[in-house]
Amino acid sequence: MEISRRGFGAMALSAVAMGTRPLAAAEPIKFATLPALDFMTPMFAQDAGLFTKQGLDVAMQIATAAPVLLPGVVGGSLQFGVSTGAQVAIAHDAGLDVVIAAGVGVITPTRVSTAVVVRPDTTIEKPSDFIGKKVVSPGINGTFHVLFLRYLKANGIDPASVTLLEGGFSQMPDLLRSKQVDAVLAAEPFLTRMLDNGIGKRLDFFKPDRDHIFTSFYIAKRSWTDSHKDEVVKVRAALREANQMMRSDPAAAAAVQAKYLKLPPEVLAKQGLPDTRADVEPEDVQFWADTALQLGLIKQPIDARALMA
Secondary structure, three states, X not given: OOOOHHHHHHHHHHHHHOOOOOOOOOOEEEEEEOXXXXXXXHHHHHHXXXXXXXXXXXXXXXXXXXXXXXXXXXXXXXOEEEEOHHHHHHHHHOOOOEEEEEEOEEEEOOEOOEEEEEOOOOOOOOHHHHOOOEEEEOOOOOHHHHHHHHHHHHOOOOHHHOEEEEOOHHXXXXXXXXXXXXXXXXXXXXXXXXXXXXXXXXXXXXXXXXXXXEOOEEEEEHHHHHHOHHHHHHHHHHHHHHHHHHHHOHHHHHHHHHHHHOOOHHHHHHHOOOOEOOOOOHHHHHHHHHHHHHOOOOOOOOOHHHHEO
């Protein structure tokens, strides 16, 4: 909303009359998200003017890789980024003041957006078949990597017996075609595209045993959230409203997805809307802190509240 000079002058005179000064311009907030379905809520909020509605000056960007975002938040080049529950627990264990500020997307028993894509010429059908194989994960200690380690360990397989490599979603089809790896840990919309193109076979490795599990979170520095509590509340409110609007208007949500993910409508139609939620409860975070401890990724138990803004 633009304010005329006359309107601004009237506001200033009114403020002086009340013994106060005019409000300063909102402090810029640098917010980075990722190019996947679950991470489109901030872009929708930005396009719909929901951050501005909350009085926030948000500069949005889409990062090409998740691993750079946590260091960006820690270093102060970003106020909000994306990370996973396990990575936040590991950062806390290392003494970094990174905390969870809001939720991203969830996996539910009826909507599991990840699976292993196995090369068609391999015989991988069960956990023990992964022994000695090469598997690509989109991020070491990321959500799918940690869930896959959990899957192996729960089935009596030593994760060290599997060679886990890091690679981007866009690299995965070529890695499978060239037989450089045996399997990849994929997510939507890349998962369906690989299966439709006959690049591999699907093997499900995770189904939540609770109502939902957050795959990722929007993170910030504790020192920043402590001094910007009002901004954190407003960011959550904008994300919450964006999620509600996307659910009530799937066509508008699909338009934003197509715009930023640059995927054809027929591909997006197969995906449906992701289940995205801004509000996070301590038990949502405790799952990841406990899982990180069970896998030896952190040394001591962590109370979820220590990881939340």
